[in-house]
Amino acid sequence: MEHFLFRLFMQSLLLSSVLLCASATNITRDRNVVGDSLVSKRDLIRLTRQIEAIYQFGDSLSDTGNYIREVNGEESTYSRLPYGQSYHPTGRASDGLIMVDYIAMFFHLPLLNPYLAKGSDFRHGANFAVIGATANGKYNSLGRQLDWFKYHLRTTYHNSIAIKRKLQKSLVLMGEIGGNDFNGPFNQGKSIKEVAKLVPGVVQTIKNAIEEVIKLGATNIVVPGNFPIGCVPLYLAKFATNDTSKYDKLWCLKDYNNFAKFYNIKLIRAIKQLQQKHPDVAIVYGDYYSALIWVIANAQQLGIEQDDTKKACCGYGYNPYNFGTTGCGSPGSPICQDPSKRISWDGIHLTQQGYKGVGDQLLEQFVPFDAIYQFGDSLSDTGNYVLEPNSNTVYNRLPYGQTTQPTGRASDGLIMVDYIASYFNLPQLNPYLATGSDFTHGANFAIIGATANGGLNVNSLAKELDWFKTHLNSTYSNPAGKTIEEVYKLVPGVIKTIHDAVEEVISLGATNIVVPGNFPIGCVPLYLVKFETNDTSKYDELHCLIDYNNFAKSYNQQLLQAINQLQNEHPDVAIVYGDYYSALTSVISNARQLGFEEGGTEKACCGTGNNPYNFGDKSCGSPGALVCPNPSKRVSWDGVHMTQEGNKNVGQQLIKQFVSALQKHIRRRRSRQ
Template identity: 60%
Template sequence: MRHLLFHLFMHYFLLSTLSCTSATTSITTNSLRPFLRNKGTLNLPTQFEAIYQFGDSLNDNGNFIRQLPGGPKSAVARLPYGETLKRPTGRASDGLIMVDYIAMNFQLPPLIPYLANGSNFTHGVNFAVFGATATGGIGANSLASQLDWFKSHLKATYSSPAGTYSIFDQLVGFLGVVTLSIKEKLQKSLVMMGEIGGNDFNGPFYQGKTIPELTPLIPIVVQTIKDAVEEVISLGANNIVVPGNFPIGCVPLYLVNFATNDTSKYDELQCLKDYNDFSKLYNQQLIQAIQQLQQEHPNVAIVYADYYSALIWVITNSPQLGIEPGCAKKACCGTGSNPYNYDGHKFCGSPGVSVCPDPTKRISWDGVHMTQQGNKCVANLLVKQFAPKLQKNHVHIPRRKPIKIN
């Protein structure tokens, strides 16, 4: 049955037509204000004017629910998703997600999803989409399509108006190349290149592919991400964070679907060792690619964000974080006759699936994504890790030859 699990998962989230009321609710800074009082953030000095986020459902805050035909009818467009925010927002959580806390740490308002047409994108744009892959292996929401959105946004928003720059800059803007105004904006911005790539492996795993079969895919995914980083650098970005993958062997979805009676397959945290080792291998190759990029672009800060260690730390220290005993890997919204409260055939939002009384006492929201509490803990650890490695905005970036925006 494993080869059917991924199809069932995507079918439910993408094409669900249950008779519940769907909602593609717009979230504004004002409507989120009561939930943005976070004493745990670093409150760093404002270093960036904007954040540009690429990725998948871990950081999608409303793009997928605006995509027809399935988005508005999907589970994330309905309660209980968003219950802590009092309404669904397109976030795959009960409340806020990592990108919200990352923005908060830099004293910026929540990012606006790209597909929220007519919005004010002064402080950045979120291009992440539920189900997105790096390589385009499943679905249409690949990293390449998000880069196309990014370039379209830049061209539409930051092309130099007549009289502002030289005749040369006005000409290259007309021809569709990178103008000084685009470069200036990106040099004052942070680019979050993911997390992206996890779904390139999730889908094949649940179609029955084995770890040895998927290992050759790792360098292909890494190269795709590396190419994307090269592209945003060519557009003018000089502060880029590239996250790795989570320890997937600690995720309820994996723990249930790949459960085994062989105790040697589990580590001290009772996570699946082989799948965590796969994540480690992927992360090692991604780090090597980042190091190579850094050597090629010494004037650009290209920083690895260690999702793996952050989630391991949160799970290990869950009692001190207020997580209910024995629930560090137990989904809040779910069902199932197993320790993880997860059933691959009855997802969060399905009829009869319950929600725990207090999501702040769980790390996992639906067996795949984190609760607001989990997102907050992981995001704050990540920012503490990568923020000191980013450059200040006064760093001089030599003028590059104009690059064509396709």
């Protein structure tokens, strides 16, 4: 029992030493699109799922129904079929959904209602974009949309503090806007040189608008650039030429694409000036140009017919682009058989499939991580232990996994790393030993019973790191029967091992690392049973053992010191302390509010014990061991590990902590450069 107890003690301690390494998204872009002026990754919005609302400004690329609610738009073709045929007619300039819809879905938000749809639900933001809008102009200009925005905020939230609080958790999409400022003059026969003179004014208007929303409290702003207009059927048909030197390898008009690049570079420069002026605000360039170029170049991967990437689906034209003779929605205008096989819908706007492709590319610019690598022990193992040779354990069968299915997780269902992956819109991590599994989005190296100190022949952090390095093609001794004073002496060695492990993953390229501390082990049924005493002074207000919680605090303080040291040594790497102690304490303190039953914070669900903690006589999974009727009403699953509901709530607390901390690190990086 002593040997078993200490193994579980170290297990609990060194979940606590889990290294949760998140791999930053690596986006390959065509550097020729905007040269070296692209905003670097440190400037990207990383904290995707913190967004609670979206506010959209722009034109026909973003309007979800404002134009058709205006007097001159009620009878427009945008209000009826074939527009909306893949969804339903809503006023969107497409056969279905558009980019902002996919962005909203990514953030798990409802589709944005147009501002002019009075009486709609605007709790999750609003869309102010209008078809035909310009940055500078008298009608449906960006200035008018800003007036709507300010009026909406004033009439919805009672004071400026409430407005700022809302905007701090919102994403502002400033466009695309400005395209129509150029489309009109080009259509009127103005030369590229003449239209280029309009660029500084358009950029200044957008810059002023960004300043206004920042003043109101916005802290997350995306400013999209212009599309490669030389690839749009409208331009290809109007400015067609027999001079093949005027076309690039994608058969787009070079001169008009160069104009779009020129505008985008000017816009990026303005964004960089704003970033320097407002270092605490994330102002991000949305690279529409590269996104659409990628979709065109990789059309077949998206199920789009390569030969029809620049051919309109709806309407008719006596040219290879099917544009210019009969407009989409006009009487007798034909529609292609399958809009999902085309990028362009009507020669100006994209199909739903086109918008989805561009939207996916755009989102890649803001996604914080595309992979997670988990190190740890039984609190994090998603199946490695049960996949080891000669493994004969209770973890691979019911009642373990009864809320989902048995997977090797030491819980009735999901565990913390599952919720963290879900938060970042990633699939659940496969265990490393599940040979042949999909490791595209990371891998789980954690294994039940692992310790920080130990060699490659035992389940240790060193062994996990060795797996990690092998995976990239590219470690716990078990003394029993120790006193708390003796165990204190082990802490420096454990800290040193973790320190070295962090150094090692940094050397492999990790830039975002979460190093969690220890739980309040004095609140765990295992400890409450083993070290139970009649001395009430040994318990705190939550009826947790003070001495063992103090041990966890001491360990955490030393770990935090090591993390601070590493942070000083690696200022460009975000190394964040995961406060497991506070997270579990918060869940225990607020148990009733979270739906746990009275006594559900210290009483194991699975197993049997002749004590208040239901632990110690028959372990979970043993013959005759009982399982509580509803695991979601308990925090502890088997007296050592948490239930799915416990893991979920602690995981949510952790996410709030380290997402905020990572945001601060990213802003510091940006301010230093």
